Amino acid sequence: MLTAQQNELLTRVGSGTPMGETLRRYWLPALLDWELPEADCTPVRLRLLGEDLVAFRDTSGRVGVLDEYCPHRLTSLWLGRNEENGLRCVYHGWKFDVTGQCVDQMNEPKQFASKVKTVSYPVAEVGGVLWVYMGPKEKQPPPPNFAWTSVPAEHRVVTKVVEECNWLQALEGGIDTSHAPIMHRALRANPSQPGIPVNDAFVQGAAPSLEVDVTDYGYRYFGIRQLGTDQQYVRGYHFVMPWTQLRPAGRGVQNQTHGHHWVPIDDYHCLVWNWYYNEAMPLDKGEAGPEETGNIFGVDVDAENGFRAIRNRSNSWLIDRAAQKTETFTGIVGINTQDRAVQEMMGPIVDRSREHLGPADKAIITARKLLEEAVRTVQDGGDPPGVSPNYYELRAAESVLAAADDWRTDLLPRMDPSLARV
Numbered sequence: 001m002l003t004a005q006q007n008e009l010l011t012r013v014g015s016g017t018p019m020g021e022t023l024r025r026y027w028l029p030a031l032l033d034w035e036l037p038e039a040d041c042t043p044v045r046l047r048l049l050g051e052d053l054v055a056f057r058d059t060s061g062r063v064g065v066l067d068e069y070c071p072h073r074l075t076s077l078w079l080g081r082n083e084e085n086g087l088r089c090v091y092h093g094w095k096f097d098v099t100g101q102c103v104d105q106m107n108e109p110k111q112f113a114s115k116v117k118t119v120s121y122p123v124a125e126v127g128g129v130l131w132v133y134m135g136p137k138e139k140q141p142p143p144p145n146f147a148w149t150s151v152p153a154e155h156r157v158v159t160k161v162v163e164e165c166n167w168l169q170a171l172e173g174g175i176d177t178s179h180a181p182i183m184h185r186a187l188r189a190n191p192s193q194p195g196i197p198v199n200d201a202f203v204q205g206a207a208p209s210l211e212v213d214v215t216d217y218g219y220r221y222f223g224i225r226q227l228g229t230d231q232q233y234v235r236g237y238h239f240v241m242p243w244t245q246l247r248p249a250g251r252g253v254q255n256q257t258h259g260h261h262w263v264p265i266d267d268y269h270c271l272v273w274n275w276y277y278n279e280a281m282p283l284d285k286g287e288a289g290p291e292e293t294g295n296i297f298g299v300d301v302d303a304e305n306g307f308r309a310i311r312n313r314s315n316s317w318l319i320d321r322a323a324q325k326t327e328t329f330t331g332i333v334g335i336n337t338q339d340r341a342v343q344e345m346m347g348p349i350v351d352r353s354r355e356h357l358g359p360a361d362k363a364i365i366t367a368r369k370l371l372e373e374a375v376r377t378v379q380d381g382g383d384p385p386g387v388s389p390n391y392y393e394l395r396a397a398e399s400v401l402a403a404a405d406d407w408r409t410d411l412l413p414r415m416d417p418s419l420a421r422v
């Protein structure tokens with residue numbers, strides 16, 4: 001459990017809050033590159049860490065992310081005209097370039113544009129995603145560089161969806177390996193809804209013991225499940241501060257790592273990024289991924305309408321109680337839809353002072369501890385973990401091994417090549 005004060009510290013993300021200032025030290029995944037497909041295209045509104053923003057791609061192809069509200073009299077620049085290397089407010093015609101500099105004022109006979117600059121944030125285009133940095137200029141880390149962002153575009157799939165609760169709740173659900181083969185399981189072979197198959201090692205294995213190795217980027221963690229009397233199933237994950245999980249693809253899938261970023265929109269909403277990639281070859285359409293996770297645009301996610309989940313709190317995630325009796329554990333279609341359902345039902349910000357945690361919650365307890373430490377580090381003028389290059393090569397891995405085998409020898413070099421080199 002956490003005290004009410006700790007819960008506030010970890011969950012509030014607005015400007016000036018301790019966690020808000022800490023999260024502003026990282027690049028935030030913000031938009032898919034195709035949301036701004038070409039020069040002078042339609043601007044896009046977005047909200048990150050409680051700030052309303054507008055993004056546009058100018059005539060030269062540069063992307064600007066500005067405070068949404070025009071600094072003249074505060075209407076939305078999203079209504080604006082994207083023209084000749086700037087976004088022009090339609091109210092009185094003030095125009096801003098990608099740096100936020102005002103360059104023209106149609107309503108002023110004696111212009112003072114050079115004296116007006118609005119809030120603008122740096123943007124990096126990496127891995128088909130536009131990332132935004134909202135922190136102090138002198139502390140800006142190198143652009144993000146995950147293994148998934150460095151493969152060719154046809155080797156990866158990236159989606160996103162809005163979740164209607166605080167970011168930490170979503171993150172804690174994602175790094176919680178003990179729930180996965182319980183909540184996400186199918187109840188029989190060939191169920192009418194997707195679920196982890198009944199004969200999968202994940203479901204067949206006993207409840208896991210957890211090991212967490214704290215590292216300089218966050219931690220790696222392992223769910224170790226006894227499988228019958230002579231085997232063990234070990235899943236190795238990474239948590240990269242402050243909001244990234246890398247997880248093994250499962251079910252004998254080779255050369256793939258899957259994962260998420262849970263990025264705060266504000267205190268009560270977050271954007272869940274879902275990605276997976278194949279290191280060795282382009283992904284086939286229909287390969288294990290969004291089909292069963294409930295993240296397909298147009299089917300599960302309304303990408304035309306702010307990336308809202310189609311099965312969401314307002315329609316009870318379309319839970320099917322008959323299917324829950326015979327097909328899947330939850331009766332909800334989509335593994336990540338199931339995640340969102342339980343996390344959103346905890347309320348916008350869960351009261352962690354009422355919890356009863358156990359050893360199966362070790363990864364969650366450690367994440368909270370590292371996040372709290374990162375806040376202190378930033379307050380003391382230091383750099384938080386997860387901004388330096390030590391996470392670039394990380395991968396997830398899993399194995400079924402003999403019960404007596406040393407799973408670390410098998411998994412660690414595959415999960416972190418720097419460990420194989422020492």
Ligand code: FES
Pocket residue numbers: 070071072073074075089090091092093094
């Ligand atoms: S409010 Fe934008 S120019 Fe006046």
Ligand SMILES: [Fe+2]
Pocket residue numbers: 173174179180183184335339
């Ligand atoms: Fe889950």
